Amino acid sequence: MLFSKASPPYLGSDNSVQSMMLKVIYALVPGTLAAFWFFGWGVLFNLVIAILACLVGELLMLRFRRRPVEPAITDGSALVTAWLLALSLPPLAPWWLTVTASLFAIVIAKQLYGGLGFNLFNPAMVGYVVVMISFPREMTLWTPPAGVAGGWPGFTDTLHLVFGGVAPEGRHIDALTMATPIDTLKTQLRLEMDIESIRAHRVYGQLFGTLSGVGWEWINLLFLGGGLWLIRQKVIDWRIPAGFLASLVLISNGFAVYDYASYSSALFHTLSGGTMLGAFFIATDPVTASTTPRGRLIYGAGIGALVYIIRSWGGYPDGIAFAVLFMNITVPLLDYYTRPRIYGSAGTGE
DSSP states (O other), X not given: OOOOOOOSOOSOOOOOHHHHHHHHHHXXXXXXXXXXXXXXXXXXHHHHHHHHHHHHHHHHHHXXXXXXXHHHHXXXXXXXXXXXXXXXXXXXXXXXXXXXXXHIIIIITTGGGTSTTTOSSOHHHHHHHHHHHHOTTGGGXXXXXXXXTXXXXXXXXXXXXXXXXXXXXXXXXXXXXXXXXXXXXXXXXXXXXXXXXXXXSTTGGGGBOSSSBTTHHHHHHHHHHXXXXXXXXXXXXXXXXXXXXXXXXXXXXXXXXXXXXXXXXXXHHXXXXXXXXIIXXXXXOTTTSOOSHXXXXXXXXXXXXXXXXXXXXXXXXXXXXXXXXXXHHHHHHHHXXXXXXXXXXXXXXX
């Protein structure tokens, strides 16, 4: 009897970078559609501009570095970076801001460090922080959610605003934008209003829904669903989002119990801003996150704690990008001190 022969490895796997990135994109689609529904055409404009800029930046840098182009372009990593960056930017961000953030993410934060697998910091969050610090006014151009203050501008008006900076005739761009719920709460609390008064206010109260901000609660729930699907597909590890959300919930709930008039509830924090996007899609970046089981829990918990600190007392409204980048710095230390003990060894594994 003849038997077929095969050389090792004997166990095949379809867990390629490309397949993982495609699954991440699939998981992002429901939340992205909800973002478009609530915040308008600017979400799609950001997406198209960021994808084009990231792919062109990747292509040019690969040619400059004399690296193979096709494998890197088709692995989907630049596409995911563009997608995450586009969702983080305000819908009426001018095109040049999106291009700047995208090129900085790909060229500086990724390719100059050696490309995929060598970057120390999350590229999308590096691009976001650069434009947040450099162009703070443009980073406030959030459209009102659907059903609030007339809703978001139409396709033509958005096109003129994004590519020409021209507001519809008879209107100023400030009349077409509003602060996010997190930013509104932080600003008004500093003006000595309490949370109940802010939510009941004739103008500010329009931004708040049942659980958090109008639209934001649904967007976050859909990103939560997409993230849980990624865990089930074994694309991401559950420890990072679990540590992130547990830390954020425990800290925010503690402060809310201490003073419910001045500190938002845990439910508000988990369903506001980029919480679920950050927990399941940004913090779980396999290149820049911790790699050990205990390290991932600590890494996620650190991000959750920093997000709450920045949201409550910092100068920026959301804080996820800064929290992720700060914890990226700690990854080598976390991995060193949380290495699993070698089987049969009573020491540290050295």
